[in-house]
Amino acid sequence: AQSVTQPDIHITVSEGASLELRCNYSYGATPYLFWYVQSPGQGLQLLLKYFSGDTLVQGIKGFEAEFKRSQSSFNLRKPSVHWSDAAEYFCAGLNAGNNRKLIWGLGTSLAVNP
Amino acid sequence: DGGITQSPKYLFRKEGQNVTLSCEQNLNHDAMYWYRQDPGQGLRLIYYSQIVNDFQKGDIAEGYSVSREKKESFPLTVTSAQKNPTAFYLCASRDRGPGNTIYFGEGSWLTVV
Numbered sequence: 001a002q003s004v005t006q007p008d009i010h011i012t013v014s015e016g017a018s019l020e021l022r023c024n025y026s027y028g029a030t031p032y033l034f035w036y037v038q039s040p041g042q043g044l045q046l047l048l049k050y051f052s053g054d055t056l057v058q059g060i061k062g063f064e065a066e067f068k069r070s071q072s073s074f075n076l077r078k079p080s081v082h083w084s085d086a087a088e089y090f091c092a093g094l095n096a097g098n099n100r101k102l103i104w105g106l107g108t109s110l111a112v113n114p
Numbered sequence: 115d116g117g118i119t120q121s122p123k124y125l126f127r128k129e130g131q132n133v134t135l136s137c138e139q140n141l142n143h144d145a146m147y148w149y150r151q152d153p154g155q156g157l158r159l160i161y162y163s164q165i166v167n168d169f170q171k172g173d174i175a176e177g178y179s180v181s182r183e184k185k186e187s188f189p190l191t192v193t194s195a196q197k198n199p200t201a202f203y204l205c206a207s208r209d210r211g212p213g214n215t216i217y218f219g220e221g222s223w224l225t226v227v
Contacts, residue, residue, distance in 0.1 A: 009154075032213050043118075043204060043218035070148035090156065094214055101172075102216055106156040 002027050004093045006105035013059075013081050014113045021076040021108050023065075023091030031092035033074040034102070035065055039087050050074060061085070088114045116141045118219035120205050125224050127192070127199070135190045135222045137205035145186040145208040147216065150174060150201045157204065163188055192224060200226045 003026045013019055025031060032051040036044040048059025055067040065076045075093060091105040118139045124159075126182040139146065147167045159172030163182040178195025182188055192199045205219040 034213075034215070036218075041202075041221070041223070043120075043220040044206075046215060046217070049213045049215060078218060092216075101162065103155045106154070 002031070002093065002095050002103050004045075004091055004103045004105040005014060006108050007106045009106070009108050010109045010111070012111040012113060014099045017081050019076075019078045019081045019085070019110070021075045021089050021091075021110070023076065023105060024072050025074060025091075025093050026072065027095070030069065033065075034094070035059065035063070035074075035076045036088050036090045036092065037061075038090065038107075039065060044090065047076070048100075077110075081089050081112055083112045083114060086110055118205055118207055118217060120203075120222050123220070123222060125222060126227050127224060129226055132137075132191055132193050133199075133224065135192070135203055135205075135224070137188045137190065137219060138186055138203075139207045140186060141197055141207055141209065141217065141220075142185070143207035143209055143217075146182070147206040147208070148178075148180065148188070148190045149204040149206065151204060151221075153199050160189075160190065160203075166221045178218035193201065 005024045008021050016040050032047045033046040038044045048057045050057045050067045057065050063078050067074050088107045089105045092102045121136045135181050147162045149157040158174050160178050161180040163169035164184050179191045203222045206216045208216045
């Protein structure tokens, strides 16, 4: 079955430190992969997406993610975290079937220490 | 500005009442979705619609109903049959461009009192 897994429920980093949020997927073929960010009580905002081509994807707010087929991963990275990055982060994959539903990870909550 | 508008932002409902959440988009997207979000459970798909006058049940459709009479609108009704309706509800739509990106509204909080 297709699935997206975010192994870390909660992560705390210090402001200015680097960040990596993990995402693993299980799909028969290469899926479309997405990272979204959600601030408390708000909708989800797209950070970046991968659907083909260069496996290193640049997104908004200084985020990037790398698609690694051999590891079935699509980890999100940021070189230096800002306090405003504290939020919930969701990884998702778009299945290849006709219904085109997103398969969601359960999210990783990021806290940033000053 | 193009986007997805959900209303109301906050809604209180008495037990036994139906309530309808509005979702309007001006992005000219064919596909629209309704998700429910509960703490620690991520996003769960309630209903989705690929095109006007057509919709399909998602993973947790029981106690909910939708309609898709216009391309721009995809209202969700939370019926009295929904046993635990208190949640955050998110509407979304999907474009046809590369990657088929899904865009979200700002969400609606429903509380049963």
